[in-house]
Amino acid sequence: MSKPLTGKVALVTGGSRGLGAATVRLLAEQGADVAFTYVSSEKQAQAVVDEVHSKGAKAVAFKSDQADMSGAPALIDDVVAHFGGLDILVNNAAISAAGTVDDPDTDTAALDRMHATNYLGVIAVIRAASRVLRAGGRIITVSSGLGSRVGVPGAADYSATKSGIERYTMGVARDLGPRNITANVVEAGLMEGGMEAPDPETLKALVSSLSLQRMGHPEEIAAAIAFLASPAASYVTGAVLDAHGGYNA
């Protein structure tokens, strides 16, 4: 494989599992030194680091709770101290929680934590990273098909976090464009082995609404992220790249 990211430093939030881990592996294969965060899966994070090292590339894991906005500046300082700079930020870490707005049994504390993690926490990391991102830098925010179309009941809060962070990323593209830093969104689709799937009935409805009629693999979404991180995407900014099997087609 060619290594278009040689000499670049990447930070992938939530790299211990799922799409984040696939992205860490791919960016490292393409030559980047990759830092990533996790919040609780220390063993899985170490396994990802070991796997990257076994292939002769560099990775480091930092425990950092994205739901706590105050931790973002220290995280970015740690990345810069470890690898000497920052070129690529992948805002991947997120959680999902569901519940219809009128259901008295909805766990609103879980919804509040989701808003903190998926929206405010991402903003805090972007703000801190924007201080140090080098010219030619990339910000890639992982959203969801539900960021542009809700499609199922019970997803108002999750969709709002994703829609909000998409718009924020567009603003970032405007703010950082003059420094030759791009900011784009990847709308991921339902993935095998990712965050907890919705109930079987909702899952069936979602899959049958897709053009491709199947769930995606994390590697398929990571490829879209790697494209936006690559030199080939130098004139792409403020864009939304759909990698969700045709949810909107």
Ligand SMILES: NC(=O)c1ccc[n+]([C@@H]2O[C@H](COP(=O)([O-])OP(=O)(O)OC[C@H]3O[C@@H](n4cnc5c(N)ncnc54)[C@H](OP(=O)(O)O)[C@@H]3O)[C@@H](O)[C@H]2O)c1
């Ligand atoms: N899975 C899907 O079907 C799907 C569909 C559309 C969009 N997406 C989006 O794709 C992205 C990745 O999803 P996924 O399914 O790969 O997720 P996942 O398998 O549940 O993994 C989530 C990752 O985020 C980390 N994380 C969670 N809360 C965190 C926090 N407070 N601070 C720091 N890290 C935290 C986790 O760390 P720990 O391991 O330590 O918990 C883990 O590394 C998300 O943005 C999600 O919204 C997913």
